[in-house]
Amino acid sequence: MGAIPAVAIVVVLFTGAMVGAAWTSVHPGAIVGGSLGAGAWREVLADPAFRRALAFTLWLAVASTALAVPAALALAVAVRRSSLARLGVAAPVPVPHLVVAALAVLWLGPGGLADRLLGGLPVELVGDRAGVGIILTYLYKEAPFLALIVLAAWDRATDDLLEAAAAFGAGPVRRTLDVLVPRVAPALALGAAVVAAFVVGATEVPLLVGSSGRDTLATHSLDLTRLGGPAARAQAAAVLLVAGALAAALVVPVALLARRFRP
Amino acid sequence: MTRRFAAGALVVPLLALVLQAAADQWTGAAVVPQRLGARGWRAVVDDPLVGRAIVNSAVVAGLALALALPPAWLAARALHETAGRARAALVAVLLAPLIVPQLAVGTGLTTWLLRLGLADTLFGVALAHLVYVLPYVVVALATAFTPELRAREEAAAVLGAAPLLRFRTVTLPACLPALALGVALGFAVSWSQYGTSLAAGGGLPMLPLVTVPFVRADPQVGAALVLVLVAPALVIAGAAVLLSPRTPAPTPEVP
Numbered sequence: 001m002g003a004i005p006a007v008a009i010v011v012v013l014f015t016g017a018m019v020g021a022a023w024t025s026v027h028p029g030a031i032v033g034g035s036l037g038a039g040a041w042r043e044v045l046a047d048p049a050f051r052r053a054l055a056f057t058l059w060l061a062v063a064s065t066a067l068a069v070p071a072a073l074a075l076a077v078a079v080r081r082s083s084l085a086r087l088g089v090a091a092p093v094p095v096p097h098l099v100v101a102a103l104a105v106l107w108l109g110p111g112g113l114a115d116r117l118l119g120g121l122p123v124e125l126v127g128d129r130a131g132v133g134i135i136l137t138y139l140y141k142e143a144p145f146l147a148l149i150v151l152a153a154w155d156r157a158t159d160d161l162l163e164a165a166a167a168f169g170a171g172p173v174r175r176t177l178d179v180l181v182p183r184v185a186p187a188l189a190l191g192a193a194v195v196a197a198f199v200v201g202a203t204e205v206p207l208l209v210g211s212s213g214r215d216t217l218a219t220h221s222l223d224l225t226r227l228g229g230p231a232a233r234a235q236a237a238a239v240l241l242v243a244g245a246l247a248a249a250l251v252v253p254v255a256l257l258a259r260r261f262r263p
Numbered sequence: 264m265t266r267r268f269a270a271g272a273l274v275v276p277l278l279a280l281v282l283q284a285a286a287d288q289w290t291g292a293a294v295v296p297q298r299l300g301a302r303g304w305r306a307v308v309d310d311p312l313v314g315r316a317i318v319n320s321a322v323v324a325g326l327a328l329a330l331a332l333p334p335a336w337l338a339a340r341a342l343h344e345t346a347g348r349a350r351a352a353l354v355a356v357l358l359a360p361l362i363v364p365q366l367a368v369g370t371g372l373t374t375w376l377l378r379l380g381l382a383d384t385l386f387g388v389a390l391a392h393l394v395y396v397l398p399y400v401v402v403a404l405a406t407a408f409t410p411e412l413r414a415r416e417e418a419a420a421v422l423g424a425a426p427l428l429r430f431r432t433v434t435l436p437a438c439l440p441a442l443a444l445g446v447a448l449g450f451a452v453s454w455s456q457y458g459t460s461l462a463a464g465g466g467l468p469m470l471p472l473v474t475v476p477f478v479r480a481d482p483q484v485g486a487a488l489v490l491v492l493v494a495p496a497l498v499i500a501g502a503a504v505l506l507s508p509r510t511p512a513p514t515p516e517v518p
Contacts, residue, residue: 003345003353006338006397009330013372013394014360021371091277094448094496096455098471102478102489103276106283109479113279116294140276194362201364203458204471208478218366218458225370240367251362259351 018244021237028234040234050239053220057243060131060206060216061199061250064138065192071139072146072188073176076154079147086151089144097141101208104137108209126209133209142195146188153187154180186258193254197247201240217243277493283486303487316468317491319385323460323469324453326389327396331449335397339404343413357401360394368394369462376463383465391463392453400449407441447502451495 027036044050079085092100107113109126125133158180165175181188203218210216215223217239224236283289287300307313338357345353360368372391373382381387412434419429435442460469474492477485 002337002341003357004337005334006401007353007356009334009393009397010357010360013390014363014368016375017368017371017391017394018363019371020374021367024370024374094451094499095277095493096451096471096496098455098457098474099489099493099496102474102485103280105478106279106482106486107276113283116292119292197362201362201367201458203364203366203461204475208475218364221366221370222461237367237370240364240370244363244367247362247364255355 018241021241021244024237025234025241028230040231040238043231044235044238044242047235049215049220053215053217053239054242056131056214057200057216057218057246060134060138061196063131063135064142064199065196067135067139068142068146068195069188069192071143072150072191073180075143075147076150077172077176077180080151080154089147092141092144093148095141096204097202098204098208100141101137101205104133104140104205104209108133108136127211129211129214131206131210131214134205137205137209138195138199142198146191146195149187149191150180150184153184155183158183186261189254190251190258193251197250200247200250201243217246280486280490280493283482284490286483289483303483306481306484307487307491312468313473313488316470316473319388319467320454320460320470322385323389323392324450326386327392327453328400328446328449330389330393331397331400332445335400335404335445335449338401340408342401342405343408343410358398361398365395365456365458366462367458369459372459373463373465382463383467385467388460388464388467388469389453391459392456395456395459396449396452399452400445403445403448404438404441406444407438412437443502444499447495447499451499454495455492 025040026038028040075089079089105112105126108121109115110124112126115121123132125136127133161179161183162175165179170178201218202216203222206216206219207222210219221236221239221243224232224239282296284303285299285301286296287302288298289296338353342350342353369391372387372394376382376384376387376390379387381390415433415437416429419433424432455471456469457471457475460467460472464472470488470492474485474488477488479485
């Protein structure tokens with residue numbers, strides 16, 4: 001009973017938002033009196049720029065998550081015993097993505113701190129077409145988040161199993177892969193899915209660190225919105241709904257599986 | 264050594280912001296600024312648009328927090344009174360908005376805010392922020408409602424304490440750290456919302472929106488603005504340091 005007000009707020013605002021976005025996408029100019037139709041969706045799905053943005057978004061999500069997961073495991077193993085080091089690792093977690101993106105520009109951009117300290121970076125990382133700068137930014141932000149998830153799932157029983165594996169002569173890598181990973185896999189998989197979903201819909205990092213020539217779904221929708229007019233707004237809403245559906249498709253199955261396989 | 268590197272590699276980049284914000288002159292390949300000064304901070308203080316953005320963001324964060332706290336308190340309590348599938352369903356519903364792009368939520372809500380006459384108003388933006396603030400506040404408050412607290416509340420009830428007295432003398436003191444965390448976290452989430460502010464706020468100046476153009480165009484002012492933007496997160500991190508146990512975790516080094 002006590003949860004009803006919060007659930008009502010979430011359901012009304014969140015469902016309202018999704019319905020509103022869907023309505024905007026099929027009813028361009030709803031506010032000023034337009035007509036219903038799937039024209040915006042047809043335009044979007046036939047648009048090569050949308051397909052490029054979708055492919056680039058998926059690349060960023062997969063690459064960022066694939067790098068963040070092993071980095072998180074390594075971080076968790078490294079800081080496991082020190083509460084101070086844990087706090088250091090946890091430091092970027094509450095830092096907003098916009099701030100981390102600004103840090104990336106400050107450090108990795110032309111004339112940035114990395115340029116000054118190293119006397120010039122061998123590669124361009126801010127605004128690069130492959131999105132390496134964006135991926136590194138997400139790695140910096142999301143690896144600590146996933147490391148905290150690993151540490152939260154790392155219980156006494158995991159320690160006992162790791163000790164037993166060590167007694168049988170398993171090395172650090174073997175212990176991590178054969179003991180730690182299976183123990184934390186459900187929580188880590190869900191965390192990784194959340195990271196991938198976030199990357200799919202995030203605006204700030206690609207906006208600041210990305211290349212103006214290569215859009216993600218979010219920045220593509222922003223470009224459409226900037227064009228102005230009901231038709232462009234309807235297309236922007238359709239693009240954002242695709243991003244939202246993709247994010248949900250990444251998280252929901254993993255959440256269901258993680259619940260089933262929790263140790 | 265590995266631990267120091269891991270922690271240092273994540274904290275040091277944040278400190279560089281302070282240097283950049285104070286770098287009045289930093290040209291060429293110089294590793295340190297040629298001249299330190301307050302140009303960046305003066306721009307933050309003197310620019311009326313930035314000032315309005317900071318006030319707007321503070322008002323919106325306060326509004327979103329005020330709207331989030333009462334239902335979040337009740338929901339956090341309810342989470343500890345439910346179990347199994349019902350609890351999993353409750354958590355899923357409350358956290359569902361977090362996986363959907365902010366820009367999508369903001370764009371969708373704008374349709375209704377326009378109809379209600381709330382588009383481009385601080386209250387409208389606060390409603391959009393509430394979608395993301397509420398789950399975080401619930402998660403923070405949920406850490407307070409432990410079985411121990413419930414046992415203490417029941418003991419107070421058995422001893423004849425009325426509900427209000429129980430709340431004032433048992434529940435509230437026990438929940439204060441989680442409440443403080445919830446307030447800080449909720450404020451920080453709203454304070455830094457970019458996507459929802461952009462979509463639902465329209466032309467309203469908000470701190471994240473005015474920060475973005477400066478980051479590439481004027482790094483010194485951008486760094487000062489980013490420090491303002493990161494301040495609530497630093498408060499949370501500072502509180503975590505102060506409240507964290509001083510002793511290392513009593514577990515062997517593995518693997």
